[in-house]
Ligand code: 8NA
Ligand code: MG
């Protein structure tokens with residue numbers, strides 16, 4: 001935590017010449033999702049797949065997962081007839097359970113007002129690289145969390161988590177999910193089980209960072225990072241002893257997510273998207289915005305996504 005806070009406060013100091021901090025694979029792929037939704041005025045899997053492949057070949061050094069690189073290379077082939085096939089071939093046909101589908105899922109909630117569309121398109125968008133249910137259901141959960149947050153649901157945190165559990169009970173009741181969970185020796189409905197742990201942690205008067213990591217995880221699997229990101233948002237709705245008093249909720253969420261360590265870019269990205277939908281752009285310090293690569297595009301794309309949201 002100490003080094004995270006030190007780094008964040010150094011962003012306030014103009015004399016340090018911070019320069020621009022480059023975004024990672026998370027933002028690179030989320031930008032592809034946004035561009036595709038905007039250009040096609042809805043979900044078009046071939047267009048989205050083409051953009052992922054093109055983006056990877058233009059900037060391969062943004063920290064992609066080692067497995068997904070193979071999918072992105074195959075997606076660039078003009079002969080490919082089924083854009084979902086490369087993802088299905090991953091990990092001996094099991095598909096990836098990494099958090100790469102979830103880390104780019106927020107735009108689905110910003111483009112579609114109907115939760116049924118949010119779920120359907122977050123699922124299909126994730127399936128382009130993540131065909132294991134423990135991967136794509138993480139994307140559905142992340143998109144639903146952003147959707148609910150946008151509706152103001154974080155004003156009632158206990159209701160927020162119970163609504164997510166109810167929604168995921170339904171999402172995880174299909175045969176593919178039950179089968180994957182059995183094979184991977186997870187709980188019958190893995191994301192629901194984790195969300196119950198989030199709820200338990202919320203009820204504790206004190207929770208250490210070590211406990212959060214051991215209960216929820218901080219790794220690259222969707223199951224070990226999406227519920228963690230949701231917990232970070234909920235935990236940081238109130239001021240916390242370990243965080244500066246002058247921080248608002250969005251700053252607390254980002255700092256806390258980073259302090260968990262592990263897959264920091266992705267957990268902070270997902271928690272930031274959920275928190276951003278709740279607090280709004282005014283909550284982001286100007287000094288943070290100034291050093292983000294692509295911040296101007298993000299602002300413009302947000303306006304355009306909002307127009308699409310109102311049309312659909
Ligand atoms: P992915 O699909 O390559 O999955 C990530 C990793 O998870 C794989 O490389 C495997 O090691 C493992 N994995 C996934 N599915 C299976 C399976 N069915 N069986 C066995 N192992 C499996 O990549 P992604 O797009 O999901 O990306 C995941 C993360 O990697 C993101 O957080 C992204 O930022 C990136 N990344 C993480 C770190 C880090 O945590 N230190 C560093 C650089 C990049
Ligand atoms: Mg990354």
Ligand code: MG
Nearest residue numbers: 263264265266
């Ligand atoms: Mg990551």
